[in-house]
Amino acid sequence: MTTHRRKTFLLNHATASVEEPGAIGPVFTVSRHLVLQAAVVLLACIVVLIAADLFLLNLHDGRYLVDIGNFRDKTFLDGAHRQERLDGATYRWTTARATLALAQVDLGPHNALTLTLGGRPAPGTLQLTLNESPWTVLTATTVPRRYTLLVPHAAARDWTEVGLLSETFTAAGDNRQLGVRLDGFEWRVLDDTVRFPAVAHLQAQIITLLLLQMTIVRLGWRMVGQAAAGAVAAIGLATVLSSELLLAHSYLPRLAAGTATLALLSWIVLPRLERAATFARPRDLHVLWALTLAACGLRFAGILYPTFSGQDMGFHTAHMTDVATGQLFLITGSTEFGGRAIYPPGVYLSVLPGMLLTEDLRALLQIVLALLDGLTALLVGVLALRLGGDARAAQMALLLYAGSVAALGALNFGFAAQIFGQWFVAPLGLLLLRKGWPPTPRTWMLCAMVALLALCSHAGVAFLVAGWLGLLLTILVVSRGQQVAGAIAILAAAGVAGFVVLYASAAALMVGNAARQAQGAAAHATGALPGLNPLLIGGARLAFSDAGIALIWPGIALMLLAAPEQRAQRFTVAGAWLAAAAIFLLINVLTAMQVRYFYFALPVALALIALPLGRIAARGGAGRITAWALTLALALPGMALWFQTTMGNGRIPMTPLTH
Numbered sequence: 001m002t003t004h005r006r007k008t009f010l011l012n013h014a015t016a017s018v019e020e021p022g023a024i025g026p027v028f029t030v031s032r033h034l035v036l037q038a039a040v041v042l043l044a045c046i047v048v049l050i051a052a053d054l055f056l057l058n059l060h061d062g063r064y065l066v067d068i069g070n071f072r073d074k075t076f077l078d079g080a081h082r083q084e085r086l087d088g089a090t091y092r093w094t095t096a097r098a099t100l101a102l103a104q105v106d107l108g109p110h111n112a113l114t115l116t117l118g119g120r121p122a123p124g125t126l127q128l129t130l131n132e133s134p135w136t137v138l139t140a141t142t143v144p145r146r147y148t149l150l151v152p153h154a155a156a157r158d159w160t161e162v163g164l165l166s167e168t169f170t171a172a173g174d175n176r177q178l179g180v181r182l183d184g185f186e187w188r189v190l191d192d193t194v195r196f197p198a199v200a201h202l203q204a205q206i207i208t209l210l211l212l213q214m215t216i217v218r219l220g221w222r223m224v225g226q227a228a229a230g231a232v233a234a235i236g237l238a239t240v241l242s243s244e245l246l247l248a249h250s251y252l253p254r255l256a257a258g259t260a261t262l263a264l265l266s267w268i269v270l271p272r273l274e275r276a277a278t279f280a281r282p283r284d285l286h287v288l289w290a291l292t293l294a295a296c297g298l299r300f301a302g303i304l305y306p307t308f309s310g311q312d313m314g315f316h317t318a319h320m321t322d323v324a325t326g327q328l329f330l331i332t333g334s335t336e337f338g339g340r341a342i343y344p345p346g347v348y349l350s351v352l353p354g355m356l357l358t359e360d361l362r363a364l365l366q367i368v369l370a371l372l373d374g375l376t377a378l379l380v381g382v383l384a385l386r387l388g389g390d391a392r393a394a395q396m397a398l399l400l401y402a403g404s405v406a407a408l409g410a411l412n413f414g415f416a417a418q419i420f421g422q423w424f425v426a427p428l429g430l431l432l433l434r435k436g437w438p439p440t441p442r443t444w445m446l447c448a449m450v451a452l453l454a455l456c457s458h459a460g461v462a463f464l465v466a467g468w469l470g471l472l473l474t475i476l477v478v479s480r481g482q483q484v485a486g487a488i489a490i491l492a493a494a495g496v497a498g499f500v501v502l503y504a505s506a507a508a509l510m511v512g513n514a515a516r517q518a519q520g521a522a523a524h525a526t527g528a529l530p531g532l533n534p535l536l537i538g539g540a541r542l543a544f545s546d547a548g549i550a551l552i553w554p555g556i557a558l559m560l561l562a563a564p565e566q567r568a569q570r571f572t573v574a575g576a577w578l579a580a581a582a583i584f585l586l587i588n589v590l591t592a593m594q595v596r597y598f599y600f601a602l603p604v605a606l607a608l609i610a611l612p613l614g615r616i617a618a619r620g621g622a623g624r625i626t627a628w629a630l631t632l633a634l635a636l637p638g639m640a641l642w643f644q645t646t647m648g649n650g651r652i653p654m655t656p657l658t659h
Helices: 033-061 071-075 199-219 223-243 245-276 282-303 313-324 347-354 362-384 393-402 405-413 416-422 425-432 440-454 459-502 504-524 534-544 546-561 564-591 599-616 622-648
Strands: 063-067 075-081 084-086 087-102 110-115 124-130 132-140 145-152 157-165 169-171 176-179 181-189 330-335 339-342
Touching: 033 199, 033 223, 063 245, 071 075, 087 176, 087 245, 132 145, 132 169, 181 245, 181 282, 199 223, 199 245, 199 282, 223 245, 223 504, 245 282, 245 362, 282 362, 282 393, 282 405, 282 622, 313 347, 313 362, 313 416, 347 362, 347 416, 362 393, 362 405, 362 416, 362 425, 362 599, 393 599, 405 416, 405 534, 405 599, 405 622, 416 459, 416 599, 425 440, 425 459, 425 564, 425 599, 440 459, 459 599, 534 546, 534 564, 534 599, 546 564, 546 599, 546 622, 599 622
Parallel strands: none
Antiparallel strands: 063 181, 075 087, 084 087, 087 157, 087 181, 110 145, 110 181, 124 132, 124 157, 169 176, 330 339
C-alpha cells in the first residue's frame, strides 16, 4: 500500500504558497520573501491602475448618455410612469415630481447635464432642483428640445440629485397625471482640465486588486504571472471606470465584493481540495481551480452589473421574504405542470442567513446562484476525469460549461430554484462514479441525501433525478439482483419522505394542471405529436452546439474504452443520466409537458464532449492547437453573449431551457 504524506497548512506572520513534491498535494507554508514579492507586485499593479485610470478617463470624450424607456433606466430615474415606445423611440412620462440621481460622477470642476425632452400637448413649467435646492425653471414646449445646464462643482462631488417638478395633464382615455416626456439625459465632463478618478472609485479598485493578489498568491503563481494578471485586472478596472462612470459608484464595490468571495473560496476551499482530492495532481488541480474562479468571475461580472436583473428575480425575492416570515408553502406560476407548481423552500432557506448581511435580496440571491453555477463548472471538469478523460479533457469540459448558453441563460432568466436544484445533479453523478461497483450502502445513503436536497429545491429537478435513479436501479436489478435491495429501500424511503413533506399537499393541483395542459395541447395539435416542434431541435443545438452533438458519440465510445474494469459503472451512470433526459424529451413530444431536460443533461453531455477533445490534444502540438481552438470556439460565443445580455441589448435564447 502506498503511503501518502499529509499536506500541512501553516501560517506565520504572512501568507504565501510553495509546492513540494508529494503524493497528495503541495505543502502550504509561510514565506516572508514571497509576501514581500507579492507586495511589490501589488504596488506595481496600483501604479499601472492609476496610470490607466488617468489615461482612459482623459482619452474618453466625457459624454455619458442614458436612454430612457427601458428597464435599465430605473437605476437613475424615480417618479416616472412605465416605459413607452413611439416611432422607434423609447421614453417615459414623468409624474408631477420625478428625480434623476447620479453618484460620484465629478471628474473636474466643470460638468454639464443635458435633458432630452419630448413635446407636450401644451407648454408647461418644469422646475428643476439640485440636491433639494432650487436650481432653475424651464418651459417644456410642444416640440422636442434638449436643455443643457452647467452643474456647480460642489453639487457634483458625491451625490447629484436633480428634481423635475412639472405641471401635469391628462390625456384622453388615460387617467395618469403626466408631466414631461423624458427621452434621455447626458452627463458631460467638460474637457478643460485633467480628469482624476474619485477617491472612492480608486479605493474600490485597489481593494479589488489586493483581493485578486491574495487569490493568486494562494494559487502559487510565480511573480511574472502575478504581475501579468494584476496588470490585466488593473487595465480592466480602469476601463470599467472610464466607460461606466455613471454606474461605477455601485459596480466597482460590487466587483470588490465578488473578488472577496473568490479569495475566501481560494483560502478556505482550495486547501481542503488539496488534502482530499485524489482525482488530479496538485498542478492540474490548481489549473482547474483557476479556471473555476474565472467561470465564477465571468458570472459575477454580469450579475453584479447594476442595471442587470434576472427575469424571475421579482417573485423569488418575494418568496425569500415569505420564507423569512415563516411561510414555507409556496405555489406560483411555472412553465412546468400546466402553469402552477409548488416551489420547495430549499433555495430560500439556504440563503436566509445572508439576509442578516444585506437588504438587497436580489443581489444576494444572484450572487449565490452565480457562485453555485460557477462551481458547477469545476464539477463538470471532475466528471470528465471520472468518465475516463485526462487533465486537458477536464479543463476543456470546465470551459465548455463556463461558456454554456444554457447555463448562462438560466442565470439570465433568474431560474433560482432550478439552478439551485441542478447544482446537486453533478455531485450525485460523482458519488455514483466513486470507486466500487455497485455502490456501497454508505454511498447510497449519500446519494439519498443529495437527491433529497435536489427534491427540496425544484419540482422539475426532482422528477428528473427520480427518473435517473429509477433507471439506474432498474439496470442494477436486472444485472445484480438482490445486491441492490438495500439501495432500493434507502432511495425509496428518502423519496417518499421528501414527497410527503414537500409535494403531497399540492400534488393533485400539479397533476390536474398538467393533465389539462396535455389535453389542450392535443386538441390544438396538427399531428399526432403535440409537443413536436422545431424549437426542440433549436434547443438541443443551443444547449450542446452542432459540433458538441457530433462529439458526444465518440465521447461515449472513449468512455467505454477507458479502464475496462469501470466500463459497467460508467455506462450505467452516464447511460441512465442521458436516458432519463431522453425519456422526458419523449414525454414532451407526446404530451407537450416539459421539464428542463437539456439543462439536466448538460454536465454529463459536456463532459462526454470534452473526452474526444482531450484525446485530440494528446496527439502533439497540432492536436493541442486544434482541440483548444475548437473548445474556445464553442465556449467564447456564449461568454460574449452573456456580456451583451447583462450589460447591453443582447438576448440569450430561452429555447435550451424552455421551448
